[in-house]
Amino acid sequence: MRVNIPTVLLTRKGYSLVSFNFTKTIIKRYHGIPFLNLYQKVTGHPISDDIMPTLKRRHPNLDRISQEQIEYVLQILNKFGITALEACHNPHVFSMNVISMENYGDILKECGFIKIKPEYIIRYHTIVRSRTIAYLKKEGLLRQDLNLEEVLQNCFLDWPKNQKPLNEFSDSTTSIYPTNTKLILENVKTLAGYDIREAIRIEPAILKNNYNSLLEIKNTLQAYGISEEAQRHCLRAYCMCPQTIQERLEQLKDLKEYQILSTNPRVLSLVVHKRKMMSRLEKIQSAKKQCYSLNHLVSSTKAFNNYINSFGSKVWSKDIAVLISSCIQAKKVKNHESSATNKENEQSKLRKAIVQQLKRHKYWLHSSLYIINENLQYLNEIFYGDVIVNNCQILLYPLTEIKQYLEFFLMKRNHNKAKNIVVELDGGYNNLNYSDLTDDQILSLVLYEIEKRYHFSGDGIWSKQDGVKTESPNLSQQMMHH
Template identity: 25%
Template sequence: MLRQVYFSSMIIKIIRFSQVFNTFGRRFCSGFTSCEDEKARDNKFIEMYMKYLDLNAEQAKKFLSGYTSLWGQNADYTEIEKTLKYLRTNKFSNYDVIEHPTCLFINPATYENRDMVFKECLFQNVKLSFYIRYVSIMNKNLAVLKAYQYVHPSSDVVNNLRKQLDIPVKLEKELADTLSLNEIRREIMNKYLKERLHMTDDEIVRARKIYTHMKHRNLRGMVETVNILIDELNFSKERITKNSYLLHARAENIKAILIEIPKIAEMDIKEVVHARPKILMQNCETLKSIIQHVRNFNIPDEAIIKCHEILTLSSDTVYSRLCELHKVKEFSVMFNNPRILRLIHYQTKAKTRLEYLKQLKMRCFSLNLLSGPTETFEKYAYIGGDKTKGKEIIEFFSNTFKIEQKIVREMLHLHPHWVQVPVLSINNTMYFFRYKGFSKEDMLQNFLLLLYPISKIQPKLDALFEWKSESDDNRKISDVEVKTLSNSKLLSLCLYFIESEYHFTGNAIFEINKFDNKNDPSMIPDLPKSLIEKKYRFGTKESQKVAHVNVE
């Protein structure tokens, strides 16, 4: 018995020590720079709580001592500040906040929704603790809530809930006080969805199962949202039913989006959200922030139209991925591509695919290949043809030299292997020529030379420069003195000398022998699981079996 007590006390001490270490010990394990950063962050949080809760430094530290989630590494300063502002604006006392610190984990939008639900259910003397205990309160019988005086005993809650709707609903059964508020609200909400959107019982059950927060939606807000979707955005009832998450969209936020972001490029915002309804679930300020991030990276708004899915990501995610584009050289070369934002939306998948292609020693890839359907990528990787459709190459030349894509395509078709050249190689060759002092006009006049790797160009070009610098007047090519040749003519000669070694077949563009690029079937690595398993928010869909070369 004594041994059990001893070990129990030791376990308790270890747990307490680990809690203290998690809070403070990390500072002594991270180095001085990390310690200074954490101290600055802690001071920032302390100052915020002093400001909004009227505390001095000691009181703020005492308030935070038991709640590291309100100021630690995982605490979101911006979100907590928004909640503090909301509580102060709505005149909740500082004493209540200090007594119930967990109230700071609830965001302002949730407070507003719960406040509306309490009003619709005729609650009286609503306290801050009600918002924290919202779920348990809504699960209580109405009779119990009336007994506790949360709701006045004579209040007709059912009738008041029906008044929130803009259409008359006839209930099939009487909703007695023995039912919980959740059950009462569910019956009225279901009846409204049947009458207004013609949803079936199965569709309602499915929507509630997938979008569990729907049961907490205030009725007035849902009605306003449905009316905006149908009357202003021209959503059909079937479309709303199919995208039931829209029932949880905030009407005020939708109105703000329509007013503050009327257009993206030349496309009406109504057309944009009609094509991608999920955008309506995004906060208006977040959408404006995403658009601004894109503009700050000198990407035109037209790129957003070509990939409006980017508007469903968080603002911080978009910014970090835009920065990441410059760090991955294969991505940075596509920066002026009109569909570049697809690499933002599908960046994780694109990076995984890029690494896999490198394992296969394949250098040619397109933006669509890295971000497109899994089946297309599997087929490309399995067949092993290291070439693209050439769209990225055409767009790259068109954007660089400011000439029409049709003209670029006609010029590229003069070379038999132009689709087998990586855009990154073309970009490197251009930088090489600029470093050597050649102008864009010189490069444009020798357009096809840009398809060749530097390893093939440099030896020939160095020899030509050496001949040109010689004082020997006898150094001639076709009776023309080399030293009199222009830069453009030098590049033309460079191309001639390169291809002469390959009998003018065009094979000189390959940096390595094309036969060396073939993989032994037994050495082909399996596709990463992240590429063959398509994940969904509410489950995993079994992907089709990946094609492999099986060697017995």
């Protein structure tokens, strides 16, 4: 803020006092409030002190909006031709849910609005529910010759024209909302395995999207291998822009942390909250936390701060069980088909069996998902799922130790020529017939030998924890790349 302060300077010249008036300028900057800095930047002047109380009363969250949030909102608004100046004159857009805001803009754009203004997005529900199409045309928001139903039908370019019947809605009695809802109910039969009506009942915000976008999202999720079970855990994904879903999945697919959690039923929450997830992964690495759960990446700020500031680190039990069960289940169901319901029931039983086994290790919740995943990739090449489940505590230990003992026992059983493997065993193995060992017994022996080294204390899982981070891709570089 620029403040002019008159200053009087008195000096003696000869025998008289002469006064000189100066103007002292103070420039007030709002370094701690990004919105106020943006306003001053785009308008060329600050918000006056007499307006500030009213602004804070009407928009109490403005002073808590970060620079990153502001840039993201401006990026979305730019899609619809809305400038930063227009946004500053309608500050409520910065307090809106960005997913809803983007959906509102997309629907207005696809409905053929001549110009999309911030106030249309802010008053979206009034415009789409309470204003008839005839009213919108009269006010100049829509072209007079526009057939809204035909415009929406034409979104399906690959549909034959004879499969696009028009209901000939009356402009004077119909608003955008029922038109969009009717088209969704007619053209989208199911979402995430739910009947469309049930999906809307669970997540009413689906109606904020248009039916073409819903089908695009459905196809995209299927193409990226997102199961219907995972979709049911996060129907909110169907409230987003299909291009956003596509872009985020494409960016995340090469991220190791996402790959490890990709079989988790809640994986879509990582897509919906991608920006939050990437920011938190950066903080987790900076804090040198070895263990994290999906819940840590998408939970409330309070819950995450408690985790990041607490001593040590702990994994959510379900994340471990899901990771193990999903990796080994793929081998078990490869040779036979079963219904989706049966698969979910089988996996649920498998997770319970895994948890029961892992609970026997007192530190099992302090193991890194990186290590567990690395061990799974290695052991899956050698053993079938039930063998791994019966000895799944072995997944908690460093891969180097597992390989050392496993290669030795496999070599002895298969009578291979001795490799350069040095393993010290006690005399109890002298009379053992290695040829008779089953896969289950070999893995049990490997686990036994590893645990024996640490006097069966379970401390062996800590031996290589410091190396976990070096095995993970540099997150900062990945964030810059994406």
